[in-house]
Amino acid sequence: MQTITNKTLTDTLYYQDIPVLTYTIHYPYFTTTCGPTTAWRINNYYKYQAKQNEIYTRSVLYKEAVEQAKYQKENDYPFNSYEFLSIYQITYNNDCVVSLYTDQYTYLGGAHGNTERTSETWDFQTGKRLSLADYFPNDPQFMESILADINRQITERLQKDPSTYFEDYPSLVQGNFNIEGFYVKPDGIVIYYQQYDIAPYSTGMPEFFFPFQDCTINSNR
Numbered sequence: 001m002q003t004i005t006n007k008t009l010t011d012t013l014y015y016q017d018i019p020v021l022t023y024t025i026h027y028p029y030f031t032t033t034c035g036p037t038t039a040w041r042i043n044n045y046y047k048y049q050a051k052q053n054e055i056y057t058r059s060v061l062y063k064e065a066v067e068q069a070k071y072q073k074e075n076d077y078p079f080n081s082y083e084f085l086s087i088y089q090i091t092y093n094n095d096c097v098v099s100l101y102t103d104q105y106t107y108l109g110g111a112h113g114n115t116e117r118t119s120e121t122w123d124f125q126t127g128k129r130l131s132l133a134d135y136f137p138n139d140p141q142f143m144e145s146i147l148a149d150i151n152r153q154i155t156e157r158l159q160k161d162p163s164t165y166f167e168d169y170p171s172l173v174q175g176n177f178n179i180e181g182f183y184v185k186p187d188g189i190v191i192y193y194q195q196y197d198i199a200p201y202s203t204g205m206p207e208f209f210f211p212f213q214d215c216t217i218n219s220n221r
Contacts, residue, residue, distance in 0.1 A: 034096035099184035
């Protein structure tokens with residue numbers, strides 16, 4: 001098992017006396033006996049991602065926020081400060097394997113912000129980023145099985161609430177499927193879609209759970 005320390009980059013940026021942008025970026029720092037060199041590489045990966053997000057917020061988002069603040073002030077409209085928030089969640093940490101996802105929330109002053117999710121599953125012994133295929137070693141047709149089960153789960157959900165998914169969800173499920181869009185939990189795998197991929201904003205981030213005991217997943221990873 002790995003030990004995780006939280007690291008944070010945060011600041012509030014101003015235009016004149018107006019706080020136009022606030023950002024908070026959390027990222028993990030791992031220590032492990034499984035592979036110290038591997039941990040160093042993985043830590044650098046997350047540190048780099050965090051710094052890139054900080055550069056983006058301090059340059060691109062800040063410039064956009066200033067322009068919007070100027071416009072709002074010139075037209076005597078209220079200005080809602082921009083926000084960027086990146087938070088990770090460790091979902092699995094056992095032996096030498098860690099799985100986590102990161103939600104990046106961006107608010108640009110409108111009715112609501114948007115969230116984008118990324119995820120990784122690491123083997124700290126080998127340094128390998130595990131793929132979805134690594135969890136289905138005995139099923140070469142695992143993609144077809146996954147898509148069929150996602151559609152089945154959506155059908156069940158629509159029976160309870162007909163407004164939770166778009167009408168053309170079968171084609172969207174296949175067309176917007178991202179093979180990297182998964183994370184591991186102690187009892188199975190969660191596959192997710194981004195906001196608006198297959199459902200309206202009100203549905204949130206659609207997730208589909210695949211228990212280890214119900215499929216051919218290699219739960220020993």
